[in-house]
Amino acid sequence: MPAISATASATRQKLLRAHSAAAKLALLSTREKNAVLLEIAAALESQQKRVLAANRDDVENSGLEGAMRDRLLLTPARMAQMVQAVREVTALPDPVGEMLAEWTRPNGLHIRKVRVPLGVIGIIYEARPNVTVDAAVLALKTGNAVVLRGGKEAARSNQKLVEIMNGVPGIPEGAIELLDSGTRQSVEELIKARGLVDVIIPRGGAGLISFVTENSSVPVIETGAGNCHIFVDESADFEMADRIVLNAKTQRPSVCNAAEKLLVNERIAAEYIPRVARKLIGAGVEVRGDGKTRTLAGGLEIGAAVENDWYEEYLRLCLAIAVVADVDDAITHINVYSTGHSDSIITRNEANARKFLRGVDSAAVYWNASTRFTDGGEFGFGAEMGISTQKLHCRGPFALAELTSSKYEIVGIGQVR
Numbered sequence: 001m002p003a004i005s006a007t008a009s010a011t012r013q014k015l016l017r018a019h020s021a022a023a024k025l026a027l028l029s030t031r032e033k034n035a036v037l038l039e040i041a042a043a044l045e046s047q048q049k050r051v052l053a054a055n056r057d058d059v060e061n062s063g064l065e066g067a068m069r070d071r072l073l074l075t076p077a078r079m080a081q082m083v084q085a086v087r088e089v090t091a092l093p094d095p096v097g098e099m100l101a102e103w104t105r106p107n108g109l110h111i112r113k114v115r116v117p118l119g120v121i122g123i124i125y126e127a128r129p130n131v132t133v134d135a136a137v138l139a140l141k142t143g144n145a146v147v148l149r150g151g152k153e154a155a156r157s158n159q160k161l162v163e164i165m166n167g168v169p170g171i172p173e174g175a176i177e178l179l180d181s182g183t184r185q186s187v188e189e190l191i192k193a194r195g196l197v198d199v200i201i202p203r204g205g206a207g208l209i210s211f212v213t214e215n216s217s218v219p220v221i222e223t224g225a226g227n228c229h230i231f232v233d234e235s236a237d238f239e240m241a242d243r244i245v246l247n248a249k250t251q252r253p254s255v256c257n258a259a260e261k262l263l264v265n266e267r268i269a270a271e272y273i274p275r276v277a278r279k280l281i282g283a284g285v286e287v288r289g290d291g292k293t294r295t296l297a298g299g300l301e302i303g304a305a306v307e308n309d310w311y312e313e314y315l316r317l318c319l320a321i322a323v324v325a326d327v328d329d330a331i332t333h334i335n336v337y338s339t340g341h342s343d344s345i346i347t348r349n350e351a352n353a354r355k356f357l358r359g360v361d362s363a364a365v366y367w368n369a370s371t372r373f374t375d376g377g378e379f380g381f382g383a384e385m386g387i388s389t390q391k392l393h394c395r396g397p398f399a400l401a402e403l404t405s406s407k408y409e410i411v412g413i414g415q416v417r
Contacts, residue, residue: 224389
């Protein structure tokens, strides 16, 4: 029998502890779970300096730049948002135990369908330490144990955050486990742990998500990359369009709900493209475009967009513009190139808006609003586990309800079949 490596052995021990903790967490009352979450919020608040110091070491030693460095960075303001999200989750209704349906059969059997925890949730994510807290808190609220495998660049931040959360009273041993991020081996161990882990959630770039979905023997909830589009229709209010495009692209370009592509109706393209391109370039955005866009932009510095541009999630201050014939052409373009995350139409024409809302096959489709709102907090869910772009189990921002399954409770009086 081949020897088991020390890393593999350590991973398995953590998975066994999480599996044991899941059974205990499932029995906690809402009051008990909320008490733990409030303790976590208070601990994170009181120990903020320790977290920020660990994060500072991570950032300085990461070698990351631009959008990836921004994802790794924690600040006092981001810590405050993290703590606020924990308290918001505490205040949300507990889905566990919710009765989804109830009926009595002619033979007298009384059947109830109720929400229950999933069990053990494995999260694989990149250099985003806020995910460490979001994932743990959502799992705990729904009575699940969580196994975290973050990116190596955030190792110190994640270790400190997990240490603080595991130090609060009332939390079962194994409820929050953090795997070694130094090698890929822990990822492979986690995604092959069928029987110990109930679901895997990968959060990160297309490469990570593809690897997990293609190699996992544990069921996966896929969170998708965000190649998000904004379509400015012929009847759009230009002032509104400018605000939305600039917000969606520049407010935080490193996140999955930032706009990456701009489509413009050909009837307004000659007027709108130079206008918006000038504003984007002024905001520091690298603008690329198809042939029509570059011609209409005149002397503005717009690079040539190649086929791969229409598929790419830039995650930086870069945006590609294309001219389309009408709303039908926009829908077709989006459904070919979009990752199914978030797409928006800017228009005064309700018929076109309704057609766009129905026709675009994405998790979140907007009319006259920025794609940046695709977020658990903005949707009123508190912290989120991710944005699902798949269609089974859950789609869009998923949080508490989506971290549960269901089971049937059947009460009889001695019936036999």
